[in-house]
Amino acid sequence: MSTEKIPYKIYLSEEELPKQWYNVRADMKKKPAPMLNPGTGKPVTFDDLTPVFCDELVKQELDETTPYIDIPDEILTFYKMYRPSSLVRAYCLEKALGTPAKIYYKFEGNNTSGSHKLNSAIAQAYYAKKQGLKGVTTETGAGQWGTALSMACSYFGLDCRVYMVKVSYEQKPFRREVMRTYGASVTPSPSNTTEVGRKILAEFPDTNGSLGCAISEAVEAAVSTEGYRYVLGSVLSQVLLHQSVIGLESKAAMDKYGIKPDVIIGCAGGGSNLGGLISPFMGEKLRGEADYRIVAVEPASCPSFTRGKYAYDFCDTGKVCPLQKMYTLGSSFMPSPNHAGGLRYHGMSGILSELYDQGLMEAISYEQTQVFEAAQQFARVEGILPAPESSHAIKAAIDEAVRCRETGEEKTILFGLTGTGYFDMYAYAAYNDGTMTDYIPTDEEIAQSFAELPKL
């Protein structure tokens, strides 16, 4: 098929939108290791999890066999307000790079929250409402998840309490105000409103906070407040399930034109956008129907895949959550204040960790100045101002396209452009002023947090 026939944007009609999510675990012969109850050391049960999470979401979390799960009508209606997201052929970037590669990106930044996180936020808010709860608690790092969840909660009339990593709370006051506009309450974390927050503050009074620490506070707030549950924006298998809508739409759009990606690239914080984007493609790979190269991209300052250990660890600094087997830097790892706040998490999705361990996907890391260089290059030709997190995937896609220029290969590259960077202008300012620095943790620092991994 000649390239001229492929439009800048490939659209899907309402009828072509996915009606079901895809659960990639169903096609994994070796499943991700079960989460463990930290008290008993045994695999968690439905009853262990329901005091913390909504019942229906626990069912989804524990379901490793059902391949397709119907998307409830109320969620489909909400999805129709901002989906399908665009699948764009990056003709202008290809031209600027002089590459024979064909570059496509799936852009999830076209909703007010500015990222893919709304895909799972609306699902989680829906199940909380359906259970008759009063509200939910959560953490937010850079603020995208908190924003998405506050939008979703206001749509369903639920209360939303957000613990926001302190450094982001201070650096991103406008994010906070968006959340408050949607009716959420926002507390900087660590805070003295929870026991775990007070403990962390006593030990590290000058801490910038971390996602792991904010999670502990949000969980404590949920279990100690009647009618509340905790919701999480990444890492969990239920979140990858909801995010599969990204991959299903991408695949449907590409199939319309007979396009098959050779390489699929996504940034990886907790793994939800990447997991969602690759799910249907990985399904084909697992069933032996097709092959794809799949690449996770992470910051060199928080390199869970590339320098982490595949081990059981706590999902949070306060060690109140179940243990998950994952690629981790250790729950006590405190990443440097890299500007890609959404990628500053010590661990990784259990599903992606298992797929990576089986050699079904690769991982690379970049330093932030390289990432911003790619972001600027992309913005100047494709027009979109990308989020720092998303720009990790841009950098990897550009590098791949440049390699194709050198080898003459006409590879098809698909990458996830997870969001926009309008709330990251301090980071862009640092890059533009030439004051941005890179920080790579030393082996000693990582060894210190490895030493605190739970001993099983």
Ligand SMILES: *Cc1c(COP(=O)(O)O)cnc(C)c1O
């Ligand atoms: C949160 C976030 C990420 C990283 O989270 P994942 O769960 O790994 O997808 C990436 N990009 C943006 C814009 C985000 O908000």
